[in-house]
Structures are given as structure tokens and as C-alpha cells.
Amino acid sequence: MFGTQMINDRGHLSIGGVDTTDLAEEFGTPLYVYDTALIKNKIDEFKHAFRRHDGLNWQIAYASKAFSTIAMIQLIEEQDLLLDVVSGGELYTALKAGMAPKRIHFHGNNKSDAELAMALDAKIGAVIVDNFFELERLESMCAARKQTVAVLLRVTPGIEAHTHEFIMTGQDASKFGFNLGNGMADRAVKQALQAPHLDLKGIHSHIGSQIFERDGFAGAIRLMMEHAYKWTRDLAFHLEVLNVGGGFGIRYTQDDQPLAIEDYIDTIVNTAAEECTRYRLKMPAIWIEPGRSLVGEAGTTLYTAGASKDIIGVRKYLAVDGGMSDNIRPSLYQAQYWAICANKAADPADTHVSIAGKCCESGDILIKDAVLPKNCGAGDLIAVFSTGAYGYSMASHYNRLVNPAVVFVESGNATLAVRRETYEDLIRQDIPLKNLSCYK
Ligand SMILES: Cc1ncc(COP(=O)(O)O)c(C=O)c1O
Numbered sequence: 001m002f003g004t005q006m007i008n009d010r011g012h013l014s015i016g017g018v019d020t021t022d023l024a025e026e027f028g029t030p031l032y033v034y035d036t037a038l039i040k041n042k043i044d045e046f047k048h049a050f051r052r053h054d055g056l057n058w059q060i061a062y063a064s065k066a067f068s069t070i071a072m073i074q075l076i077e078e079q080d081l082l083l084d085v086v087s088g089g090e091l092y093t094a095l096k097a098g099m100a101p102k103r104i105h106f107h108g109n110n111k112s113d114a115e116l117a118m119a120l121d122a123k124i125g126a127v128i129v130d131n132f133f134e135l136e137r138l139e140s141m142c143a144a145r146k147q148t149v150a151v152l153l154r155v156t157p158g159i160e161a162h163t164h165e166f167i168m169t170g171q172d173a174s175k176f177g178f179n180l181g182n183g184m185a186d187r188a189v190k191q192a193l194q195a196p197h198l199d200l201k202g203i204h205s206h207i208g209s210q211i212f213e214r215d216g217f218a219g220a221i222r223l224m225m226e227h228a229y230k231w232t233r234d235l236a237f238h239l240e241v242l243n244v245g246g247g248f249g250i251r252y253t254q255d256d257q258p259l260a261i262e263d264y265i266d267t268i269v270n271t272a273a274e275e276c277t278r279y280r281l282k283m284p285a286i287w288i289e290p291g292r293s294l295v296g297e298a299g300t301t302l303y304t305a306g307a308s309k310d311i312i313g314v315r316k317y318l319a320v321d322g323g324m325s326d327n328i329r330p331s332l333y334q335a336q337y338w339a340i341c342a343n344k345a346a347d348p349a350d351t352h353v354s355i356a357g358k359c360c361e362s363g364d365i366l367i368k369d370a371v372l373p374k375n376c377g378a379g380d381l382i383a384v385f386s387t388g389a390y391g392y393s394m395a396s397h398y399n400r401l402v403n404p405a406v407v408f409v410e411s412g413n414a415t416l417a418v419r420r421e422t423y424e425d426l427i428r429q430d431i432p433l434k435n436l437s438c439y440k
């Protein structure tokens with residue numbers, strides 16, 4: 001179990017000192033429950049890992065794509081982190097939450113003019129430029145506004161991180177960034193240096209997500225520093241910032257063994273320092289952008305079990321009141337999760353079942369091989385762990401299911417952070433046929 005999760009004296013799972021059966025009763029299911037103390041602990045672990053490196057200039061920006069709501073961003077601001085956004089919607093949420101614009105960085109491989117204008121209007125801290133199209137547009141938009149903006153260039157180091165192919169981003173064939181290997185990044189640096197309204201601070205790479213090994217980070221940094229050396233020598237460009245993105249792995253199942261946060265940070269900082277010594281470069285500021293590793297383990301989804309189907313000798317299904325609409329990751333990446341029966345948490349888990357979602361897709365299976373107590377069935381509460389990242393943020397309305405509520409729990413208190421959608425919310429943007437002029 002993670003953070004403040006424990007089995008209380010009623011034999012129930014409790015999180016943040018709150019019994020999950022009480023949460024289900026008060027807020028309904030499906031329900032995303034966030035252990036905010038655990039989020040703060042993770043933030044502290046990252047800060048501590050950096051502070052061990054004396055004299056290092058560092059920054060942590062939370063990648064809000066992992067879980068972006070007003071309350072979450074306010075928690076991030078309160079913890080003194082920076083914020084990454086990748087769309088106008090994420091930027092809007094951040095600004096509405098009161099995040100200081102200077103502390104926001106804007107990513108994305110296809111930012112629209114409207115999104116760039118929104119970022120420039122707000123005077124955000126930095127734009128991470130992904131491609132030549134954006135580089136040119138950003139310079140001309142800034143010129144028209146007589147405004148300068150700090151930029152990093154996203155580079156693709158040509159590293160295949162050991163993770164699911166859908167969440168690898170550092171390989172040569174990636175849709176993201178300027179390739180280091182084929183001269184694209186060199187041209188981008190030259191072009192950015194010549195752009196009078198772009199203040200080139202450094203480079204950024206993000207090699208992928210849910211990474212359990214050091215090699216990918218170290219390899220990417222070596223390649224980036226080799227190029228930084230060439231840019232210093234040939235273009236008199238000194239790298240102020242080396243942003244190595246996010247991607248730090250977390251525990252979804254009991255078999256997962258991610259590195260300690262310190263290990264990731266030590267690898268990053270030590271590799272950068274070694275390369276600076278090798279090339280006689282000044283150590284750049286090290287920026288990171290964790291998403292999953294800050295919020296993933298802090299999130300638990302509570303479902304109520306309903307129908308079951310026992311195909312003797314094949315498989316037993318237990319269906320819950322949510323599914324791929326609140327957690328697309330099992331269907332999209334074959335992601336594995338761990339679940340327990342939250343109201344029978346002290347009972348021995350000895351029966352293999354497939355926890356099925358309620359969407360009209362055979363692939364809507366949350367956990368193919370869960371192990372639950374024998375008598376866990378209709379009406380029981382199922383807790384799926386580590387759903388805090390890319391669950392709520394990737395939720396859909398498939399089958400017109402409403403998005404679940406989100407509650408934050410801490411020190412025995414539970415507070416609603418996002419209301420459950422209503423059926424009325426589902427049809428709010430719909431326009432009746434009789435009002436469609438083309439139909440008349
Ligand atoms: C550019 C960038 N930064 C940061 C992240 C956050 O990654 P993670 O949630 O794996 O830490 C992502 C997502 O993978 C990303 O694309």
C-alpha cells in the first residue's frame with residue numbers, strides 16, 4: 001500500500017485517515033481519491049534529492065497533463081513548484097488557479113496561434129519550441145507584439161527508453177522535437193539564436209514515461225551535452241538550462257520496482273556534471289518535469305462491484321460501475337494495476353477474477369488477473385491503486401458515462417476537489433435538431 005493507505009479496525013481500506021466505505025457513501029462511485037500528503041511527500045523527495053547537490057541550480061515543474069484541476073494546481077503552487085502545460089485548456093486552468101504566469105512553461109508539438117497568443121498575453125515563463133513551424137511563427141508573433149519570450153528547444157536524442165512504445169518519445173522516429181542525430185537540432189539552435197525576439201535558454205528532452213532505468217536519462221544527457229559543447233564552440237551558445245523532462249516510474253503492481261527518486265536525480269545531475277567536466281562547460285541549471293511520479297501513487301479509484309459472470313474453467317468476470325471511461329490505460333497500453341476489495345480489505349485475497357468495466361467494449365477490462373476475496377461481489381467496494389496520473393486527465397464520456405468526482409483526503413478529512421458530472425452536464429453543449437439551420 002502507498003502513503004497513508006492502511007486497513008483500519010473495521011477491516012476497511014482507509015486513505016488519509018478516512019474510511020473508503022464512508023467516502024463511497026458520501027461521494028458515490030466511481031470516485032478518484034487523492035492522498036494529498038503523499039503528493040507533498042513526493043514533492044519533498046524530489047526537492048531533497050536536488051538539495052543534496054550543493055551549488056546546483058535546479059527547478060521542478062509539475063507536468064499538469066498527469067492530473068490538472070484547479071485544486072491540484074493550487075497545491076502545486078503552494079508547494080512552490082513550477083508548472084508545465086501543453087494546451088490552451090491546461091494553460092487556462094493554470095491561470096484560473098492563480099498560478100503565477102512566469103512559473104508556467106508551455107509544451108506541445110502543435111500549438112495553435114491562439115494558444116501561443118494566449119501564452120504571450122499571459123507572459124508565461126518559457127515556451128518549449130518543438131519544431132521549425134513553431135519557431136518561425138513564435139518569432140513573427142513576438143515581433144508583431146514587440147515582445148521577447150524565453151524558449152527552450154525540444155530535442156529528440158534518439159534514445160529508446162525501456163517502456164511501452166506508445167509512451168516512448170525520445171526515439172529518432174518520434175513526432176516530438178528536433179532530432180539531434182540528423183542536424184535538425186543544430187539548425188534549430190542557429191535559427192533560434194538569430195531570432196531577435198526569442199531568448200534561447202537551453203534545450204529540453206523527454207525520452208518517455210514510466211521509465212525504471214538510469215541508462216535512458218544518462219544516454220540522452222550525454223548526447224545533449226556533446227551537442228552543447230559543439231554549440232558553444234561553433235555558435236558561442238552557452239547552455240543555461242538542461243531540461244530532462246519527466247518519465248520517472250512508479251509502482252502500479254507489487255512487482256514494479258522503480259528506482260528511488262534520489263537515484264534518478266543523482267543519475268541526471270552526475271551525468272550532466274561529468275559531461276560538463278569532459279567538455280569544460282559551465283554546469284547548466286537542471287530542470288525536470290515529473291507528472292506521474294508526483295500524483296500516480298497518490299490516486300486510488302473506488303468502484304462499486306455489480307454483475308459477475310463465471311465462465312467455468314475459463315474466467316470469472318466481476319464488473320464495476322466505471323471502466324475505460326475513467327481509466328483508459330489498461331486498454332491503451334495494456335497497463336497493469338493492483339486492486340483490493342476495500343470493504344473486505346482484511347480478508348484473504350485468494351480468488352482470481354477479471355475486473356471488467358461497464359463500457360461496450362470487450363477490451364474494457366481494468367485488471368485481467370486480479371486476486372480478491374472469494375466472497376467479494378455485488379455491492380462490494382473495489383479499490384484500484386495508483387490511478388492518480390493519466391486517469392482523470394484521460395477520462396472520456398464514452399457511452400455517455402459521466403466523469404467521476406475527485407476527492408482530496410488528508411488528516412482524517414475528505415473534501416470534494418471536482419464535482420461528479422451530471423447527466424445534464426453531458427448534454428449541455430448539444431444543440432437540438434430543430435435548431436440546426438442546415439436541417440431546415
Ligand atoms: C514533455 C513532457 N514532460 C513531462 C512529461 C511527464 O511525464 P511523466 O508523467 O512520465 O513524469 C511528459 C509526459 O510523458 C511529457 O511529454
Ligand SMILES: N[C@@H](CCCC[NH3+])C(=O)O
Pocket residue numbers: 065167209210329389390
Ligand atoms: N498518458 C501516458 C503517458 C504519456 C504522457 C505524456 N507524454 C500514460 O498514461 O502513461
